[in-house]
Amino acid sequence: WTTVSRPSSTALWSSLGSTLESKEQYDIVKVDLEDDRDYPIYIGTGYSEDESATLLQQHLAGKKVLLITNDRIAPMYLDHYKQLLSRNNRAEDIHTLVLPDGEEQKDMNNLQKILDRCLELGLDRKSTLVALGGGVIGDMVGFAAAVYLRGVAFVQIPTTVMAMVDSSVGGKTGVNHALGKNMIGAFHQPSCVFVNTATLETLPDRELQSGISEIIKYGLIRDAALFEWLEENMERLVQRDPAALRYAVVQSCLNKAAVVKADEKEADVRATLNLGHTFGHAIENGSGYGTWLHGEAVAIGIAMAARMSAQMGWIDESLLQRTMKLLERAKLPVALPPDSPMNRDTFLKLMSVDKKVANGQLRLILLKGELGNCVFTADFDEQAMLDTIDHFCEPCAVAK
Numbered sequence: 172w173t174t175v176s177r178p179s180s181t182a183l184w185s186s187l188g189s190t191l192e193s194k195e196q197y198d199i200v201k202v203d204l205e206d207d208r209d210y211p212i213y214i215g216t217g218y219s220e221d222e223s224a225t226l227l228q229q230h231l232a233g234k235k236v237l238l239i240t241n242d243r244i245a246p247m248y249l250d251h252y253k254q255l256l257s258r259n260n261r262a263e264d265i266h267t268l269v270l271p272d273g274e275e276q277k278d279m280n281n282l283q284k285i286l287d288r289c290l291e292l293g294l295d296r297k298s299t300l301v302a303l304g305g306g307v308i309g310d311m312v313g314f315a316a317a318v319y320l321r322g323v324a325f326v327q328i329p330t331t332v333m334a335m336v337d338s339s340v341g342g343k344t345g346v347n348h349a350l351g352k353n354m355i356g357a358f359h360q361p362s363c364v365f366v367n368t369a370t371l372e373t374l375p376d377r378e379l380q381s382g383i384s385e386i387i388k389y390g391l392i393r394d395a396a397l398f399e400w401l402e403e404n405m406e407r408l409v410q411r412d413p414a415a416l417r418y419a420v421v422q423s424c425l426n427k428a429a430v431v432k433a434d435e436k437e438a439d440v441r442a443t444l445n446l447g448h449t450f451g452h453a454i455e456n457g458s459g460y461g462t463w464l465h466g467e468a469v470a471i472g473i474a475m476a477a478r479m480s481a482q483m484g485w486i487d488e489s490l491l492q493r494t495m496k497l498l499e500r501a502k503l504p505v506a507l508p509p510d511s512p513m514n515r516d517t518f519l520k521l522m523s524v525d526k527k528v529a530n531g532q533l534r535l536i537l538l539k540g541e542l543g544n545c546v547f548t549a550d551f552d553e554q555a556m557l558d559t560i561d562h563f564c565e566p567c568a569v570a571k
């Protein structure tokens with residue numbers, strides 16, 4: 172089994188990875204990929220309308236655009252982005268589609284709605300799909316772009332912290348299935364990611380906090396300096412300090428771009444981005460999609476992975492405590508509530524369909540060594556995993 176740990180020197184990772192260019196109003200993180208598929212992530216707050224229009228329009232494949240969002244975001248941002256895309260008649264043929272909101276809507280039915288609309292509009296291979304929203308819209312639109320005419324261009328305009336720091340970058344697209352999270356999808360990279368952190372002003376606290384769990388993830392798996400910055404600045408983030416938000420988005424995108432560059436299709440090191448997700452995805456599905464936000468389920472999953480790592484002696488108790496404390500300061504859950512339907516059997520059944528399972532064997536991302544190091548391995552103590560699951564299910568078992 173492959174065991175992938177972070178190279179010991181952070182400099183090595185940076186040289187393997189992404190580049191940052193800073194302009195006055197925005198930063199650009201470049202995702203470096205083979206075959207001329209590099210793309211920029213623009214991250215800013217104070218763009219002028221002209222600037223936004225120019226940046227976005229240069230990544231359209233042609234004049235036909237389908238801009239897709241959901242019914243919660245549409246009243247706030249759809250007209251604005253439609254106008255930017257059509258400014259100076261760059262995109263002459265711009266259409267919109269508004270889907271229902273919610274994680275439970277990330278399914279084949281809504282994927283079909285996107286594809287139906289593409290066909291009804293006669294979109295050709297020079298068309299571009301534009302995803303305006305959080306991770307649910309981004310994952311679904313990206314998947315539609317991957318399969319429509321065997322692949323058309325798409326642009327990500329993320330409007331949640333989760334989407335800005337993680338889901339809009341890296342090309343994992345797809346939908347959920349009743350039997351498992353993100354089970355149907357494709358790798359398909361966007362042509363650009365356009366982040367305007369000003370859109371976070373309307374994001375509710377719960378959704379904002381949910382995205383912070385993936386930032387903590389980057390700190391734990393590969394970026395000790397980012398984890399320490401979070402320890403210093405968590406309250407600024409939770410209270411939406413614009414500079415802190417922008418810094419966290421830039422650092423997260425640099426981390427994600429570096430990992431994606433090293434292993435685009437998750438042969439090995441990309442799996443580390445799944446810290447806490449095997450447990451977390453089981454919680455999302457087992458509780459009913461939409462009960463927990465993705466980042467909340469991942470936060471509990473990270474707490475479980477950290478506890479298991481400590482029980483096996485792979486990390487010091489102090490690192491477990493620092494992790495739990497940071498998650499709590501982000502106002503994220505670190506335990507299952509008594510009314511949770513989760514139990515050991517549900518966990519094991521749902522974890523058995525995890526995409527990292529190989530030849531029937533479960534592989535997990537676990538913390539090992541100093542802060543910033545992790546392993547992707549099947550070689551763990553199974554009893555420690557069962558103890559961890561039982562420990563987290565205890566409040567629910569008592570209630571039953």
Ligand SMILES: NC(=O)c1ccc[n+]([C@@H]2O[C@H](COP(=O)([O-])OP(=O)(O)OC[C@H]3O[C@@H](n4cnc5c(N)ncnc54)[C@H](O)[C@@H]3O)[C@@H](O)[C@H]2O)c1
Pocket residue numbers: 241243244272273274277304305306307308310330331332333334337338339340341342343344353370371372373374375378381382464465466
């Ligand atoms: N592809 C990847 O690499 C990747 C990475 C992380 C997460 N994901 C996926 O992303 C999804 C979670 O993403 P999410 O947390 O963004 O959830 P989401 O897309 O459901 O958005 C959360 C809520 O916020 C609303 N919203 C979005 N932007 C808003 C704004 N600016 N103002 C007010 N409300 C706004 C949405 O309508 C929704 O109700 C999950 O399905 C997860 O599996 C994918």
Ligand SMILES: O=C(O)C(=O)C[C@@H](O)[C@H](O)[C@H](O)COP(=O)(O)O
Pocket residue numbers: 337341343352353385437441442444445448526
């Ligand atoms: O980009 C990745 O790779 C990730 O694993 C990022 C995760 O945060 C994200 O939730 C992803 O969608 C999970 O992928 P999956 O392959 O486990 O479904």
Ligand SMILES: [Zn+2]
Pocket residue numbers: 337385448465469
């Ligand atoms: Zn995630």
